[in-house]
Amino acid sequence: MEQLRTIGRELAMGSQGGWGQSKEFLDLVKSIGEARSKAEEDRIISRELDHLKRRLADPDVPRRKMKELLLRLVYAEMLGHDASFGHIHAVKMTHDESLPLKRTGYLAVSLFLDERHDLVILVVNTIQKDLRSDNYLVVCAALTAACRLIGEEAIPAVLPQVVELLAHPKEAVRKKAVMALHRFYQRSPSSVSHLVSNFRKRLCDNDPGVMGATLCPLYDLILEDPNSYKDLVVSFVNILKQVAERRLPTSYDYHQMPAPFIQIKLLKILAVLGSGDKQASGNMYMVLGDIFRKGDTASNIGNAILYECICCISSIFPNAKMLDAAAETTSKFLKSDSHNLKYMGIDALGRLIKINPDIAEEHQLAVIDCLEDPDDTLKRKTFELLYKMTKSTNVEVIVDRMIEYMINITDHHYKTEIASRCVELAEQFAPSNQWFIQTMNKVFEHAGDLVNIRVAHNLMRLIAEGFGEEDEGADSQLRSSAVDSYLRIVGEPKLPSSFLQIICWVLGEYGTADGKYSASYIIGKLYDVAEAHPTDDTVRAYAISAILKIFAFEIALGRKIDMLPECQSLIDELSASHSTDLQQRAYELQALLGLDKQAVENVMPADASCEDIEIDRNLSFLNGYVQQAFENGAAPYIPESERSGVVSVGNYKAQDQQETSAHALRFKAYELPPAASQASISPTTDLVPVPEPSYYKEDHQMSRSQPSGDSLSGEFGLKLRLDGVQKKWGRPAYSSSSTPSSSTSSQQATNGGVSSEVGGSTSSQARESTYGSKRQQATEVSAEKQRLAASLFGKADRKAQAGRKTAKESSSTEKVATANATPQPAKEQVIPSAPPPDLLDLGEPVSSSPPLADPFTQLEGLLGPASASPVVSETPASSTSKTPDLISIFSDDVQTGVTSGSTEPSLGVNVVAAKKGPSLQDALQKDAAARQVGVTPTGNNPILFKDLLG
């Protein structure tokens, strides 16, 4: 032992002379440290690289000098400079006979190259040879390099040697051979799969180090296929037991814990093996209980083991006693002052609530604490936990919190993640459509360009279709409040493109619907949008289409509006736009302005966005025409596949031909339809036997008979409506040519059908008329909602259902039930909402709260700091009395957390420092040496020479 120590000392100070590097290297480091700018540093290094290039190419340089040159090259590359010219020298050095040079060569090669590099092929041979070397250090160096450099194709070249080395007398070699084999397995499982039994053998190695290393590949293998390793459960449990009982040599102790890293690895393996396996888990409970009992919460590593134990318990077959122990430890973590432990606690809690959601209950305060914590990592982890525990009862609070947090994030990646989580939660658990729209608006406003465009379409659909379970009045109220809020927002700079698209669409559809705003006002706003985004064609297209719609509605109502001069100039500009889409829209608008009232009404029926677009795949509207052609002696159509000529041609050509023939066919079809459709489609359709699949027929018939609601058409239309919404308005040929024909009238009728479907009981009346009569009910419903939201807020604030269980109100559960049903209203419109009389019956709290007309402001109120007041006033007495308590505890916790948290980081260091004994002299010597050298690697840093552990 003593001898070793002297060797170590020699190593560190004596034998290699201080830092063991040449003066040139010292000078380099010194000058880099003194460089005042990045440019200066770059100059120094490129000079150094030039120098190295010359020296390395010089055949007279002694071999040992080469080693140093190569290390300098590694250093330069670490600082981010290209040193590729030296790679070949590194490869050459691996061939060297002398051990230090060979090792340096291997080091440089494995830092410079990777398995994909061309030069690797030159190293493989050397590795192969070195694996057979008598010198175990050479073998080790080769194994290390093999881990890094041997790719899939080279594995067979070295595999036999590596397998041989698994039985090498030196444990260091065995260990590395195991890892190399593992690495090969990761690269290409198939080439090593016949050798996996070797890992099992190595598990019984005499050396605990080799055994511990073997756990790594076994863990990977077990993850892949746990069932083939169930027989090892008993062995693993035994090993864990022996380790925990300190049967391993004390050299494996770390901070008084017996081989903690081996314990952790074993626990990880047991977690996988015991997952969902009652019998296997039964074997583990004993030893897990033991570890919990012996658990040392004072040291970091002790906590690491305990945490791994919790992970294991939450993964294996649940056992009440074990879960209790795990929950207890988790609460210790959460109560700890250390941020690291809190972080682990939150993570552990996230695992445990998967098994038993009630565990979260007692830790609500700690969780909220972590949410408020300044530490970003902890905050994110907590949001992850909240995300996992979101239910329809607490979704509002959680999503609000997330959005609030999201607004302040600058990190693009994380912002995207949290925005998509908000969207996901809102879509999954939204208590009401209004809330959903609100939430989406916020998400779009702050992270609009980061979310999927599908979400934007969804939102538009919701605004268009309304609540589904509620009446038309509430829908139009929702729309007008949406219009209000969008008009407020639209002037703001830097709105994301997708949000502007939504705004334009909504303003175009519903801007003038409630008569609150004049058409020219809305058009002015839309013009501003188009003007403010000259480069965004999509937004411009949305804006111009919206303007078109406003004009159409006005004309249909018989009102005359004047074209604003700037708007006219916009149209002129777009007519000459590079984008054909914009051009088309502009021309459509111009054409529409020339039409009379009757025509416009048919071209642009009001509120037609909810219509299903029927796709007539069989082109049945051509049946009459085809029939006529048959009668006139035309040849019947023969499908491509049945034609003899085409089959013989190659595949590609056939496709080509198909395309051209399709062109020909379509050309023919387009030429005549106006006459045909106007003549007699509907009467003849029934006469012609069309061999279409039944569901098409059904669909088709339904559209004609205008049913009050059907799941099939609803679902089918759902998808179409999403993206069809916009396109519908942008197809001039379709709408203008068929003006007075039967197709438009059916369109209008479908519109009525859909709206009655949406509105439930109401028939397709004009929006204006229903609005007034339904208004009262709507406000009552929203008041009810507010009450619910408030109670949810209170409940969710405490993160538990304790309050709900005691103060369970029939109304709230009922409402929860309906809220559960709402997320996809469009799909299940058939489900009737809670009967209105019930809602009216529990009117006491409703009447006390002020009737709110605008749900947007209502929600804003809930968001802000004022949100506490509705909680206090409207939740049952028990929770009211609790609230102040919670707050006081919470603030207490924060204070202690902060004060004691600051002392923590130094703890680990102190332990080590205490162990080190009198080393002050050494340190002083070193300081003196350093000062003599005058080397300052990091510039003028006063504490540079401080000991890392001192």
Added chain:
Amino acid sequence: MIQAVMVMSTQGKPRLLKFYSYQPPEKHQDLVRGVFQCMPDSVSNFVKVDAIFGPGAKLVYKHLATLYFVFVFDSSENELAVLDLVQVFVETLDRCFKNVCELDIVFNFNKLHTILDEMILGGQVIETSSEQIMRSVEEIARLEKQSNTTSLIPKSISERFSR
């Protein structure tokens, strides 16, 4: 699996870089910068770095004197355990260099690589006993010295500077 080990100064200068999963060399500096930027925000020793290293990636860092010791790893490792692994590494350095300081690390980065190779191989932890690691490193040094008895390098630095 451990994806990378970095040692960098408090100014963000890399002192040691070792990647266990392939990262193109031209990206190394960006990674160092990214890692360096995300550390000071954090009160705890853990930082999520999935933006830099891909999904599930986390890092554990330890700030000692003028250096950050950073280990980047994926979800298969336990954060607290890795924190202790950093500690093992630093303790080993301290045994090796006697009161290790930044200059030791700058000048002996090849030795740091040797130590790391004894601890971590192919991204997996193979040895966690700093005593054991020291023993191997010393053995390597001894054998290297045997095969290379004469040294071109001058005895001490002061000598060099007096010239």
